[in-house]
Amino acid sequence: MSHSDGNSANNTLRKEARAQKDLRQKDYSIQCMNNRFTDVWERRKNIQLNVTKYWVDNEWTKGRNQYLTFHVRIRDEELIEKIVKIQSRLSANACVAPFPKDYFHISVAGLGFLAKSEEYEDDVLIENLQRIIYQAKEILQPFSRFDVVFSKLNIFPDVVFMEVHDGGKIEEIFRRLQVIPEIRKRKFDYPSFLPHISIMHFQKKEDFTRLVSGLEKLRDTEFGKMTVNSIELVNAHLFKKHPKLKTIHTFELR
Numbered sequence: 001m002s003h004s005d006g007n008s009a010n011n012t013l014r015k016e017a018r019a020q021k022d023l024r025q026k027d028y029s030i031q032c033m034n035n036r037f038t039d040v041w042e043r044r045k046n047i048q049l050n051v052t053k054y055w056v057d058n059e060w061t062k063g064r065n066q067y068l069t070f071h072v073r074i075r076d077e078e079l080i081e082k083i084v085k086i087q088s089r090l091s092a093n094a095c096v097a098p099f100p101k102d103y104f105h106i107s108v109a110g111l112g113f114l115a116k117s118e119e120y121e122d123d124v125l126i127e128n129l130q131r132i133i134y135q136a137k138e139i140l141q142p143f144s145r146f147d148v149v150f151s152k153l154n155i156f157p158d159v160v161f162m163e164v165h166d167g168g169k170i171e172e173i174f175r176r177l178q179v180i181p182e183i184r185k186r187k188f189d190y191p192s193f194l195p196h197i198s199i200m201h202f203q204k205k206e207d208f209t210r211l212v213s214g215l216e217k218l219r220d221t222e223f224g225k226m227t228v229n230s231i232e233l234v235n236a237h238l239f240k241k242h243p244k245l246k247t248i249h250t251f252e253l254r
Contacts, residue, residue: 047157049205062120065238065239068112069108069110073247098199105245106197108170132180136233140231161197169228
């Protein structure tokens, strides 16, 4: 075997070893996410509900009503109709109210409230918006399109949601985006990042036990899959009943 043949064989072995390592890391990431979703589900009967009657005039918003966030918007009509059918079944419980069709999304990273001056820690100055878009372009440029699977219903203290299974891709994007200062200073929503689509929010505490019983029967609902082609920077206008989403910029994936 020549010296060049030996180098070629070594390079092939190194590539195969890297591929195997990447596959093990992906499998580990998938298992960790599944375990975190399961942990959330197992606490379903003992959660402390966070009831949202109005999306403004509460402690979190402090009178502000334009919240910036990175989303994957859901526009697949077949998927939306499946969600609506589940919403219809769950709406028999007085404790929950459905989100409208144009609200469906996967949260990627929250920024903060759009503001002319910085009064609170989570204010985002209007003058910094173009810089944030530029930074996000640079961060998202290497990412390719990827598939996500919508499988199983679950429950957080404030919403009923669909689990999103993506092999850890959205969590990776979330962590990369944290180099943007406005994201870095925001606390995690949950102990560990869990991609999801919120479909119902809690509006009162009555009927919660009945809701949980219904969710247990619907837990293993399969909603299908979707290819994520882009990430969007969204301005969520908070009104009394539901936020209205307006896309500011679309970042196309390769």
